[in-house]
Amino acid sequence: MTFDASQTAWDEKTQQFHGGQDWATLSNFVEDFSVTTNGLGTPRTALEAGRKAVDLCDHYPPANQEPAKSSLAAFLWPDSYQRNVNRLLLGNGASELIDLVVRKAPAGPWKPGPFSVQYKEYERSASTNGRPLLKVNDDSPAAIACIVNPCNPTGDYKPLNQLKKWVEANVQDGGFAVIDESMQPWHSPGFREDSMTSQTEFVADLYARRGISVYVIHSWTKLWSCTGIRLGSIVCPTEEHCQALKKIQVPWSVNCVALAFLHAVVKDEAYLHDTWTLTPRWRHHTVAALQEYFPNWLTSGEPFLSWVWIDTGDMIVAERAIQLAKQAGVPVRSGLPGYQQPSHLRIAVRSPEKFQILLNAWLPLRN
Incomplete structure (x- = not known):
């Protein structure tokens, strides 16, 4: 059987276009x-770890995603990962987690971030799940608002204080705020201090006051140049929110190669x-x-x-x-x-x- 490499890699009738093909x-x-x-x-050390993991492909990967999940938690919260690890869930790329959280959000309209255009997977998921789509210039708060920060492709970036104000103004009481920080770790060695992952008190207070659930999504395949293995994570507002997503997640969605790669790469x-x-x-x-x-x-x-x-x-x-x-x-x-x-x-x-x-x-x- 031969394959015509000139044909499109996408089913344009059913899939959202993505580059890299x-x-x-x-x-x-x-x-x-x-x-x-x-x-x-x-990174070479992580690549080698992934290669070695292929030898274990006759076994199921761990359903609890450990020890890779704890290793990522220690990377995100070096001083408090044990308090936060149960709010963290890994996925088969960010795309799987985007779809999970959009499906789990309360009924109502979806809204993008304030930038002229942003990564389209959020809109695709909202549309396929039958949500009304608000325009970027619509001032109405939404049941689920998704902001890519820094914004891919425009490069716009809201510092943490501005980001928090945007969430407060654009999400309905009881709604979901989804913040994609996939490109935020490029910020600097101090990226954690300007990340919503550091704002555990703000997230808890917003949920207590208005019932707004704040989720932070990362696609780790860009920072560590491993798009082929698919690797993402989501930080949930509470452990209970994380359990709710895990309940609708397909088992073993993160394979043994991706888990081994992650466990190694966060130490580099x-x-x-x-x-x-x-x-x-x-x-x-x-x-x-x-x-x-x-x-x-x-x-x-x-x-x-x-x-x-x-x-x-x-x-x-x-x-x-x-x-x-x-x-x-x-x-x-x-x-x-x-x-x-x-x-x-x-x-x-x-x-x-x-x-x-x-x-x-x-x-x-x-x-």
Whole structure:
């Protein structure tokens, strides 16, 4: 049996478009700029742990997700993980957990974050579960409001004090607030202090006062560049909320490779140090070069992020940029499918040497 690599990887009638597929169709593939994974590549110690776990594939993975879950809890709450571990649940990527929490939320409308566009999986899940969809500029509070912070793809970021105010204003009493912090650990070595995971008192008080349940979701496959194994987590407001999600979760949804990888990777402090050091440096180099060669293009996003959101100002220019990138073996993410932003592109932050390949491919676009 043969497979036509040129056909789409998506069933466009039933699935939400997602990037990261073009590389498999390119005979000259060099580097994937279409995904927001860590430019350092996959951590070697964790990769080796995952490889060794394949030898155990004739056994079920642990149903309690241990010891990987406790290891992640210690990563999130170094000084208080034992008090919080039972509020944590792992999933087969963030997508599984998004669907669980949207299904569990009280009946009523769904609302996105305040940014022009955000990761579409939340909207997809709300739509397939029959919820009314509020617009981004609708001031009405919702039964479930989902904000991606930092926002993928726009790069907008609400610091913790602003984020808390947004939750208070946009969620109905008794509703759910879902905060996607998948890209937030890139913030700095002090990322925990600006994360909603640190706000246990705020979360408890909001639930006591107004019955609002705050959930924090992470997709760990971007930070640790392991999108192929699928690995996510959700922090629930209480242990009881976590049990309610676990009750509707498919058993053994996180396989033995992902669990072994996670257990090892949270201990790799050198990798994170390099991430916090090199990512902003490489991103600054990327943005500076884009501004020099394409002064009419607008770049956006926080300096610590692993990607750059680019508005070329012209749909035809964006389409040409996508074609040239593919021809050079360095695919980028179009803003059209999924996000409906036809003049926009998203490119991953990569080393200056790899970015130079993309920049060279785009030189014919200069005015």
